[in-house]
Amino acid sequence: MRTKYASPQILLHWLVFFLVVGTYASMLLKGAVPKGTPGREYFNLVHYSLGFSVLVLMIVRLLVKAMYVTPAIAPPEPRWQHLAAHAAHGLIYLMFISLPVLGVLSMYYSGNHWLLFGMNMPQSVVPDIALQKQLKGLHELIANTGYYLIGLHAAAALFHHYVLQDNALLRILPGHKKRGSGGPA
Numbered sequence: 562m563r564t565k566y567a568s569p570q571i572l573l574h575w576l577v578f579f580l581v582v583g584t585y586a587s588m589l590l591k592g593a594v595p596k597g598t599p600g601r602e603y604f605n606l607v608h609y610s611l612g613f614s615v616l617v618l619m620i621v622r623l624l625v626k627a628m629y630v631t632p633a634i635a636p637p638e639p640r641w642q643h644l645a646a647h648a649a650h651g652l653i654y655l656m657f658i659s660l661p662v663l664g665v666l667s668m669y670y671s672g673n674h675w676l677l678f679g680m681n682m683p684q685s686v687v688p689d690i691a692l693q694k695q696l697k698g699l700h701e702l703i704a705n706t707g708y709y710l711i712g713l714h715a716a717a718a719l720f721h722h723y724v725l726q727d728n729a730l731l732r733i734l735p736g737h738k739k740r741g742s743g744g745p746a
């Protein structure tokens with residue numbers, strides 16, 4: 562029985578983690594740059610590009626997840642905790658897929674010229690500013706909720722590791738093989 566997530570899952574988890582940090586950071590840094598300066602456009606480009614990469618990799622993660630059995634936590638957790646973790650992970654997938662989709666749609670309907678990785682992106686011939694505002698509002702709402710969800714997710718992982726002292730966190734960390742049952746699958 563496998564005691565850790567498969568290597569591609571571990572790699573994707575931490576790659577997405579750094580991309581999400583970069584996506585959030587680019588918006589925070591943009592806010593610190595005076596309006597009308599080229600720095601703001603630079604941070605927009607970084608935000609759109611990193612955010613779009615999150616979308617692609619979250620979809621790849623779902624495909625990779627379907628290829629492997631999720632390793633059980635040792636010692637086993639109560640069923641309610643298992644279900645709660647399952648629901649939280651589902652919500653994370655839903656949020657970090659819908660967020661970039663809403664961002665892209667918001668740019669599409671804005672009528673503004675925009676770039677992804679330096680490439681020109683399509684925009685609606687007929688801009689719809691009312692719709693664009695709604696999409697942007699929803700994007701910002703989900704993005705701000707994301708801080709709490711990820712905070713909760715990380716806190717749960719640390720609680721498992723330091724308080725419950727099971728192998729929940731070690732299963733998604735590169736390298737370690739101890740604290741769990743059995744050897745590699």
Ligand code: HEM
Pocket residue numbers: 581584585588608609610611612613615616657660661662663664665667668697700701704705707
């Ligand atoms: C996981 C991916 C993403 C995350 C975590 C994220 C997060 C955020 C955050 C935190 C904000 C600022 C919210 C606020 O001011 O209250 C924001 C704004 C915005 N994001 Fe994203 N975003 C992501 C992907 C994208 C993508 C792919 C696009 C477009 C291609 C995009 C377009 C925008 C736009 C247009 C704004 C409003 C900017 C402004 O008003 O200055 N986002 N996003």
Ligand code: HEM
Pocket residue numbers: 574577578579581582622626631646650653654657711714715716718719729730731732733
């Ligand atoms: C942007 C940040 C993060 C995102 C988007 C994220 C997303 C996810 C997702 C979707 C899963 C489910 C994996 C699957 O079965 O497909 C997962 C698992 C996991 N993550 Fe994160 N994560 C993030 C940050 C972190 C951090 C900072 C930690 C540790 C402090 C962490 C620890 C874990 C652990 C231990 C698991 C395995 C949970 C289990 O199977 O019970 N994650 N993460």
